Amino acid sequence: MTKQKLITALKIIAIPTIYALLSRTLFGESTWESMFNMMSKAFLFLLPSTVGALTVYLSKEEKVKSLSYRIFIPWIPIFTFFFITFIFAIEGWPCLLMILPIFLLAASIGGFIGGYFKLKKKDNNLYISILILLPLFASPIENYIGANSTPYKAYTYIDINAPAEKIWSNVTRVREINKEQDKGWLTKLLNFPRPVKAELNYEGVGAYREAIFTNGLIFHETVTEYIDNKKMSFTIKALPHEIPLTTMDEHLVVGGKYFDVLNGTYELEKLNDKTYRLHLWSYFKLTTTFNFYASWWANNIMKDIQNNILQIEKHRAEHE
Template identity: 25%
Template sequence: MQPLSDTDKQEKLPYPKWWPIVAGALVGLLLRLFYSGGPDGPYGAMMGSFIFIAPLAVSAVTVYLAERLARREWGYYMVVGAGANALFVIGTVPAMLEGWICVIVILPLFVMIGMVGAVVMGAVCKMTSWPKQAAYSIAVLPLLLGAIEPTDGLPVRMSTIERSLTIAAPREVVWDQLLNVRDIQHEEVEDGIAFRIGVPPPLSAVSDAIDGQPVRRIAMGKHVHFDQIQTERREHELIRWQQRFYPDSFPPGAFDQHVVMGGTYFDIDTISYALKPVGDATELTLSMHYRVSTRFNWYADAVARLVLGNLEEVLLGVYRRRLEAPGA
């Protein structure tokens, strides 16, 4: 494909040099508007046809328009592919299509796919005479695939992640603290990745009984609440809870719909603490058994392990600081 002459550029392309990136991002936003269906029907935003093809469409349009201005180098393709997809994903927040939690989680994947797509489109522009047809075809491909992609039978991946630390306190004291954690302050959990990206912070975890069954009642910011039902208990050694959610556990706006606990795509099934004496101290181990159910579990599980591992470290840190504080 031959780039336009300076005269042609002035006559046919009267827009700034950065416009291809904006145009590509707008294509992504239009696709996201189209992909507004629920998890059980066509055109859902978590479908593979959107997650994997939409970034390619954004990059294809961006590179094609940029090539019409001037011949570009390979590094340029990667930069504009990443930039257009980043602008598209971030733009879903002011457009009220996504929340910041989903944006931060999915942004690296879209940028990576977008960079690959931009290089491929660049090769098409350099080596073929049909870049326009290729760009348009890739742009409409998500619309075609979204209508025929199966919406049931999401792959399920169950995983367990655990972290340990040693607390300078006997098991009996640590045990009592596990059962009742009150008045958790923001500064106690401010290092949590989950809470930095918008997950409501924990406020308390208090033991109670419902119909004679021992539970631990969890309260979080934004009026999030749920119960942890005790399923196993060995005094001063191990305690395990299973999460139980209610229709009003997650008020509107508290979580992004694609990452809410107990939802179609993510859940924390059980949480357990194991206590092991280490001299006069206690080794406390926190384990979480969780599920991801997406068309891209390899990525979703990697993100979950990063966020949940950090969450466990933060929660364990809360216990240690409280139990080791002067006068504790």
């Protein structure tokens, strides 16, 4: 590779990456939170689109004519941006993994936009300049409109071959769970706190239950409906001030500004003389401007936690 080609290659990677880093600094600054917010469409969709458009627009015209170039070359500054923010602990691994699909798709769309302007036979610097500034103009408008607060339901169940009394005793109180028993693959991948145990002071309405997780996460639960060996409903409250700052990313804190768990229910259904179906569902709330995407992740995280606990309760009821 010649010196000129190297400079060109560095330019089409470095400039969009620097733009992304500067934008991340601005959107992540708490002083400007009322105008610029990372948990916004402007950051998650418009920023990577602009990165993609810049990458392609700064490229040589003969390369831009390639469809695959416009799709995949914008990914290079995106991955560079992710690498830098991760290495310097600007952003955590869970958040990066969650936004990766959006960033890659949006960057490719931006690549098509940048390619369109690049291949037009006139100067389009004005349009690219507007595109660069678009996230900065869109974010205050988005923050002014505000985020939607929407409840969602995560439903899971498991069939257990054991007497109702034995199943129920493992539901109301969950003895300590060792690391080897934890099968929650998604929460493990995202480095979320894992369940440790659940304690209940008595069986009945008004009882207090603690679901204790690693790293200081505790769900404070109050029983609102109780039918012995059949049903237990409870409110759920996580107190953000109890959770150490190193436990979860600030954007993913349970009980925080964007994500909260509201209530849950266990219900035991008799299928036949030997088998019961244990249902577990919970309601959680999201408050973002992109709930359509965030809800997919939140729902799967909640289901992963619930399925993990149900598997443990099944094993203990059947084998202990």
